[in-house]
Amino acid sequence: MADADIPLKDSVPAHAAAEIAAAWRRERPGTPTESIEVVTPIWQLAKLFADDRNRVLREAGIDAATLDLLSVLRRSGPPYVLSTREIAQRTLVTAGAISQRLTRAERDGLVQRAPGATGRRTVLVNLTAEGHALIERSVDAVLGREATLVSGLSPRERTTLMELLDKLMTDVRRRTAREDL
Numbered sequence: 001m002a003d004a005d006i007p008l009k010d011s012v013p014a015h016a017a018a019e020i021a022a023a024w025r026r027e028r029p030g031t032p033t034e035s036i037e038v039v040t041p042i043w044q045l046a047k048l049f050a051d052d053r054n055r056v057l058r059e060a061g062i063d064a065a066t067l068d069l070l071s072v073l074r075r076s077g078p079p080y081v082l083s084t085r086e087i088a089q090r091t092l093v094t095a096g097a098i099s100q101r102l103t104r105a106e107r108d109g110l111v112q113r114a115p116g117a118t119g120r121r122t123v124l125v126n127l128t129a130e131g132h133a134l135i136e137r138s139v140d141a142v143l144g145r146e147a148t149l150v151s152g153l154s155p156r157e158r159t160t161l162m163e164l165l166d167k168l169m170t171d172v173r174r175r176t177a178r179e180d181l
Contacts (some may be wrong), residue, residue, distance in 0.1 A: 017041055038168075049149070056145045060138045067142065068093075069101045070110060070135035073127040080127035083116060087125060110134060 017040035021033040040179030057064060072090045073080050082090070090099045102125060105111045118123030127135070150158060 049146070052149065053142060056141050057138070060141045061136060062138045062165065065101050066096075066105055066108075066110070067135070069098075069105055069139055070127065070131055071139060073111065073125065074132065074139070075136045079122050080132065084113075084123045084125060105131065 016095065017037045020040065021036040024031050024033045047147070055066065057067060062070075070092050072087055073082060076086075077112070078084050083100055084095070084102065087102075088095050091098065093101075102111060102113060106113060108126055108130075111125050112128055114124050116124045153161065
């Protein structure tokens, strides 16, 4: 079945965000609707990308948490060793979550833990040969699929979109950080 033939569960046409905004303006004049046509498609895309990624990961025999862990180690370069603290910083996940991920990955033979030389509390994690092979297969499957999903945009359009998303992300982070104070 071609991608275009796959029915989208609970999908909303792209123009639906404009219709939603127009309905709010009609029903509640003065309601701030300027975000709807930006935020709604972002949420819809996030769901589509997440659902597709999860399908690809299932087919590759890996879950998102393990992919994240093994990816961080693989991107660190040879000898593919990081401390648990470095892994937590690079994944933006709590130390407890990292510990759980490491326990599962170590049980599955994908990583090994060893005490660090710099201190009693330092734990080093290295990618095993099996973990290396799994991340090599998985990252190609995931990134290859995602490249296909964005291939409808030209290189220039992708660059423009990346710049706009970066600008929006920076501004939203700044605005939400102020509100958290």
